[in-house]
Amino acid sequence: MNPDAFVAYFPIVTLLLVVVLLVSMFRILREYERGVVFLLGRFYRVKGPGLVIIVPIVQQMVRVDLRTLVMDVPTQDVISKDNVSVRVNAVVYYRVIDPEKAINQVEAYHEATSQLSQTTLRSVLGQHELDEMLSQREVLNVDIQRILDKQTDVWGIKVSNVEIKHVDLDESMVRAIARQAEAERVRRAKVIHATGEQEAADKLAKAAEILGRQSGSLQLRYLQTLTEIAGDKSSTIVFPLPTELLQWIKDNKKAD
Incomplete structure (x- = not known):
């Protein structure tokens, strides 16, 4: 050069x-x-x-x-407490509150939070039965959020919310749950019917007791029933006359 x-x-x-x-x-x-x-x-x-x-x-x-990040937790295979296999996925909302810890205390805080979310999801849901997974999601969300937030605190990360999105069952389990729900509806219907019969019997027993206290009350009830039936279109009416009613009529004739 x-x-x-x-x-x-x-x-x-x-x-x-x-x-x-x-x-x-x-x-x-x-x-x-x-x-x-x-x-x-x-x-x-x-x-x-x-x-x-x-x-x-x-x-x-x-x-x-420092913004709140949304992380989709991949679908996890979970065995419930009552030995039912389900597939569950969730979403986690978190943010960095201490940048120094997020960089120095963990290699990749996003990947670490994702892996921790997956294991925590399986661990928490595995302690509950299937009915609780389906009906108590809010309680499970709070439990998972609390555990994640405690464990990620040393990384300078705040887990603000966890939402379980789907609890997927296989076809046989869906049919079993449908049969269980149908049996539960039948049971409730029978209980309601039996309760109604019991209440009706109690009312009838009280009515009979009240009618039996007054002389002639039962006969007047018969006459009232005859009056109601007479308004129907039927041409033939078969109505039993109790001996008490006949005796009441004879007593009234003698009094006249």
Whole structure:
């Protein structure tokens, strides 16, 4: 290379390098971002948001998003407490509250939270029966959220919510649950019918007791029934006359 050409281009190259270094020093962090800065490999401080100056080569920065992240937990095969196999998936809402811990305490906090969510989902649901999984999702959501939040606290992560989305059963189990529900409806219908019969019997017994206290009450009831039947279109009416009614009629004739 021509020495004269090297001398001529050296200031230009030097100027370009200085411009590149100056440009690389300035970083802009958004309102929801923070920068974890390392000085010669050691943690220095958390910077941002806004304009951040990083000394090239000496300092390095890792961006961290502080917004709430939505993580879809893959479908998990779960064996319930009553030995029923189900497939469950969920969604987890979490955010970073301590950027320094999220970078220094765990290699990849998103992947670590995902794996922990899967194992916790299987562990918690495996302690409950199928009926509880289907009818008490809110309680299970709170239990899973509480366990995840406690375990991810050392990573600087806050798990704000967990929602179980689907509990899928195989076809045979769906038919078994349908039969169980039908049997439960039949049982309730029989109980309601028996309760109605019991209440009706109690009312009739009380009515008979009241009629039996007054002389002639039963006979008057018979006469009232005859009057109601007489209004029907039937041409023939067979109505038994009790001996008490005949005796009451004879007594009235003698009194006259």
